[in-house]
Amino acid sequence: MIIEEKPRQQETPAKPAYKVIGTRPVRPDGVEKVIGRAKYGADIDLPGMLYGKVLRSPVAHAYIRSIDTSAAEKLPGVKAVVTSADLPRLSSNEYIDMGEGGGQLQDLHDNILASRKVLYKGHAIASVAATNPHIAEEALSLIKLDLEELPPVLDPLEAMREDAPLLDDQRYTESLAGRSSKPSNIARHAQHAIGDIEAGFAQADVIVEREYRTSMVHQGYIEPQNGTALWDADDHITVWTSTQGAFSVRAELSKLLLVPLAQIRVIPMEIGGGFGGKIAVYLEPVAALLSRKAGRPVKMTMTRAEVLEATGPTSGTYIKLKMGAKKDGRLIAAQAYMVYESGAYPSSPLGAGMSCMLGPYDIPNVLIDGYDVVVNKPRTAAYRAPGAPAAAFAAESLVDELAGKVGLDPLTFRRINASKLGTRLANGNVLPRVGNYECITAAMESEHWNAPLSAPWRGRGVASGVWYNWGGLSSLTASVNADGSVTLTEGSTDIGGSRATAAMQLAEALGIPYESIHPFVADTDNIGYNDVTGGSRTTFATGWAVYEAAQQIKRQLIERAARLWECSETDVDYTNGVLTCKTNPDLRLSFKEMAEKAHSTGGTIVGCGNPSPKQFGPAFATHIVDVEVDPETGKVQILRYTAIQDVGTAIHPSYVEGQIQGGVAQGVGWALNEVYDYDEQGRLRNASLLDYRQPTTLDLPMIDTILVEVPNPTHPYGVRGVGEVPIVPPLAAVANAIAHATGQRFLKLPLNPDAVLRGLGKIK
Amino acid sequence: MVKVWIPALLRPLVNGQVKLAVEGSTVREALHNLSTTYPNLGARLWDGQHLRPGLAFAINGQIAPLGLSQTINTDDEVEILPAIGGGTLSPASHR
Numbered sequence: 001m002i003i004e005e006k007p008r009q010q011e012t013p014a015k016p017a018y019k020v021i022g023t024r025p026v027r028p029d030g031v032e033k034v035i036g037r038a039k040y041g042a043d044i045d046l047p048g049m050l051y052g053k054v055l056r057s058p059v060a061h062a063y064i065r066s067i068d069t070s071a072a073e074k075l076p077g078v079k080a081v082v083t084s085a086d087l088p089r090l091s092s093n094e095y096i097d098m099g100e101g102g103g104q105l106q107d108l109h110d111n112i113l114a115s116r117k118v119l120y121k122g123h124a125i126a127s128v129a130a131t132n133p134h135i136a137e138e139a140l141s142l143i144k145l146d147l148e149e150l151p152p153v154l155d156p157l158e159a160m161r162e163d164a165p166l167l168d169d170q171r172y173t174e175s176l177a178g179r180s181s182k183p184s185n186i187a188r189h190a191q192h193a194i195g196d197i198e199a200g201f202a203q204a205d206v207i208v209e210r211e212y213r214t215s216m217v218h219q220g221y222i223e224p225q226n227g228t229a230l231w232d233a234d235d236h237i238t239v240w241t242s243t244q245g246a247f248s249v250r251a252e253l254s255k256l257l258l259v260p261l262a263q264i265r266v267i268p269m270e271i272g273g274g275f276g277g278k279i280a281v282y283l284e285p286v287a288a289l290l291s292r293k294a295g296r297p298v299k300m301t302m303t304r305a306e307v308l309e310a311t312g313p314t315s316g317t318y319i320k321l322k323m324g325a326k327k328d329g330r331l332i333a334a335q336a337y338m339v340y341e342s343g344a345y346p347s348s349p350l351g352a353g354m355s356c357m358l359g360p361y362d363i364p365n366v367l368i369d370g371y372d373v374v375v376n377k378p379r380t381a382a383y384r385a386p387g388a389p390a391a392a393f394a395a396e397s398l399v400d401e402l403a404g405k406v407g408l409d410p411l412t413f414r415r416i417n418a419s420k421l422g423t424r425l426a427n428g429n430v431l432p433r434v435g436n437y438e439c440i441t442a443a444m445e446s447e448h449w450n451a452p453l454s455a456p457w458r459g460r461g462v463a464s465g466v467w468y469n470w471g472g473l474s475s476l477t478a479s480v481n482a483d484g485s486v487t488l489t490e491g492s493t494d495i496g497g498s499r500a501t502a503a504m505q506l507a508e509a510l511g512i513p514y515e516s517i518h519p520f521v522a523d524t525d526n527i528g529y530n531d532v533t534g535g536s537r538t539t540f541a542t543g544w545a546v547y548e549a550a551q552q553i554k555r556q557l558i559e560r561a562a563r564l565w566e567c568s569e570t571d572v573d574y575t576n577g578v579l580t581c582k583t584n585p586d587l588r589l590s591f592k593e594m595a596e597k598a599h600s601t602g603g604t605i606v607g608c609g610n611p612s613p614k615q616f617g618p619a620f621a622t623h624i625v626d627v628e629v630d631p632e633t634g635k636v637q638i639l640r641y642t643a644i645q646d647v648g649t650a651i652h653p654s655y656v657e658g659q660i661q662g663g664v665a666q667g668v669g670w671a672l673n674e675v676y677d678y679d680e681q682g683r684l685r686n687a688s689l690l691d692y693r694q695p696t697t698l699d700l701p702m703i704d705t706i707l708v709e710v711p712n713p714t715h716p717y718g719v720r721g722v723g724e725v726p727i728v729p730p731l732a733a734v735a736n737a738i739a740h741a742t743g744q745r746f747l748k749l750p751l752n753p754d755a756v757l758r759g760l761g762k763i764k
Numbered sequence: 765m766v767k768v769w770i771p772a773l774l775r776p777l778v779n780g781q782v783k784l785a786v787e788g789s790t791v792r793e794a795l796h797n798l799s800t801t802y803p804n805l806g807a808r809l810w811d812g813q814h815l816r817p818g819l820a821f822a823i824n825g826q827i828a829p830l831g832l833s834q835t836i837n838t839d840d841e842v843e844i845l846p847a848i849g850g851g852t853l854s855p856a857s858h859r
Contacts (some may be wrong), residue, residue, distance in 0.1 A: 025775075095817045095818075176771055176773040176774050176818070176819075177773040177774065177776070177777075177808065178808065182834060189773075190773075190846055191772045191773045192772065192846075193772035193773075223801070351846055422825075427845060427846065428771070428822060428843040428844070428845045429822060429825060429843075429845070430822070430824070430825025430826070431825075432826065474813065606780055614826075614828070614829040615826055615827070
């Protein structure tokens, strides 16, 4: 007899009666984008502007013997040519924290323009600026490269072997315990442990062990990387770019080019998608070097092939996972061996993968060993819940098998073992109030879960997932205008609707209409430091900043009213956008009326917020998916998809639903089709969106969402980040549904028709 | 005395112990005192006066907003955690 215990945690408080939060107003940037007037990086056009192009390595691994640029420099129309010799020599090799991911400075330096070796096909080697893009391209063909080709290492497990060719003979394995004695392609070893793993497995009644693999995949943002730079004669640099973090770009440029922060101005343009991939710089420092040489602004944009071959996808992974459960369904032990490929330089999201893999479960005995391994592929970058989807593919597939072996349905098994307030995770964290249990319960009660599904070759799968979210630094100002409107100047680049959610929180805090707020994203010269828009932090942390700014404005409004009414400030009340005098009910001013009097009662009213919130609320999700497998073609059709997620408080429910649907779409693509298809020489065979198969509207049904609201108790409006966890469960949910449909477990992604037919024994 | 949880890979440097009791009114003070008792551990935590990169701290399971400067009280539990940018923990939390 299995007895489920409801977690002992505080009850969910009743939702306050918000006036703006929870509504669905039109986004402030919507019209400009719809009519095509919004300015993206590729729209920049400056007087005298040149066009830059990059010469990239044609091979995956080679020593650079020489680069002869003389013929290119002589081509009419060419104004500058740069190689790694034009980058400043760096004396330090500090770790650069880019917010979501980071890396050693020397590695970032070498990734911008290769010096001694090229480490992947597409690695930038030289760059040309010319009066038009065609001349720049022609000039690239005149650059003579002398490369000594080396065997590439493409598989992380092969790269870990002692006899594997080394990408870097100065790279050693780093861990908390120290550094390896010999060079290695294993850049990092990390370990998370809790309890006694051997004793745990000794208590288990059922043990399952499997090996899982996922491929390197790309974020798939539609707008390619771009960057325009102007290096002035007085050594001030202005950069226009598509980025998730203008301040991160500024910091990277400062370290790479040895120019003080205050001499670099980064202007973030509208962004056509990022998903973690638009944090590291690629073109911006090159454009700046070219601009310095040419004395003119230089614009650079990538082709789609360059985006796929030479920016940062996410890691392919190998995960061996063993889990044990008691007969009553309780998980008792889990051990994992995780290998994440980093690409050419250490950068994989191994730590987050290790932390998130078993996050939905309360398991007393856990041991996880993780390895970050370099291979001859592009340096990886963050991708939506970095590291977590592949880890969840392994854990959630195995949990599904375990549930079956102890005779429980997969949701009941998950709920019995659900992590909750007070659960200590193997990474050392102790969970605050979370909505994991509530999500699983909502899934169990959903119409989808309880709907029949009986046709042959159809299956239903579920999976859970977690992303812990982030806080980071936000800075903004809110200026009250004389007509009662408020100009909200923020520094968080808007990739998912954060201008709207910031404006909504400010309107809520001030008790004024959303339409009165005019939010815009400023450049690095015009606002204080902001961390990147990533880690699902912006609506949370910038929301905190907005709340702080609103409190400052309220205090000033009260001061001014007290001065006008010649009463004590304690006698003034401000509620729902109206000032009243407690001692004289006849005295009353609306926010707008007080704003009109601001200049005559002491000057401009401005609030600012600069918080550094650390107590961010983790987000959990449980997904349900129905699939149909065609046994003749191997094609998998998604029939129905429901994503249940604890969203804290849905500030703008349409944006929350959109984030969830977007994450699911990407996760389904990862599960079914997307793959970096390399040949044996390390050449990417599908470097176009024709061959790199992303899901389209024809591949997906309407994705239903169920928003569970367990407010984050550490945020004034209960906000949790919502943007990343939706991509965590789909890989395993789809794989579990296919297993249900076919009776066959699939341990390697993607599950494209070829893989499905092989799994079914239809082809060899 | 506060209790400091030791990461798995550092436990061999403290005779395999998982938790250690130590005096200290800030995270920095507690770690310095621990480093005095276990110099090999100290060598892994500190690079001169600076904390090595890749570490963050939690007090009673919650991220320490002020990192090394965070004040701690008797019976608090300090966790030395692997830092993860943009996710669970920020590498900057050891500022």
